[in-house]
Amino acid sequence: MAAPARISVLCSGNGSNLQALIDACESGRIPGNIVRVTVNRKTAYATTRAEKAGIPTDYFNLVKDGFQVSGEKDPLKIKEARSKYDSALAQRIMKDDPELVVLAGWMHIFSEAFLRPLKAVGVSVINLHPALPGKYDGAGAIERAFEDFKAAKLENNTTGLMIHEVIEQVDRGDTILQQTIKIEEGDTLEDLTNRIHGLEHELIVKATALKSQEIMDKRPAHP
């Protein structure tokens, strides 16, 4: 039987999406193995979830690991620090020889310095974003969609979520899977947030399963 796809997961927080991925790998729904979970925040509960599942973890942080001084304001220095951090992170991740990188609640925007080396070895990076393709790029997507709904500016009263390939442009890149959500009169921001969070676990599992299968199918056949 073909070996499962090697998946590296990056998280910044609670890791409920990571948990969905762990469970789906364990049940065989995702034909993959999580080879490492990397976090950029020391307090990320994702670390505990990974440890409980026996998955190796890495805490790698822009400031703690000396790429940027705390409170840096100079945009040029920030850009340079981020580029060096991104490049070093790509090298760390590549040591595990992953075939897929999944950003599951990863709150750091990558530059080409992260994406280029992975692309060069054929590793795709996928991301979860709580909005539809081309809408509400960046942080606060759910809040911004809800504000537009309240101002009667949200097209068809509809927002959604997606899993997409990561390119340098934030929250763009080819969509792998998407799901629309209609906001109903009387919905609160909390209702919408809960609905999106409820659906994202399923969507990230489906997309990771699709990508993992694709990776396994594309491997050169051994005689």
Ligand code: GRF
């Ligand atoms: C998710 O809600 C996602 O939409 C956002 O960050 C959150 C991560 O949640 N980008 P968790 O860490 O997977 O619980």
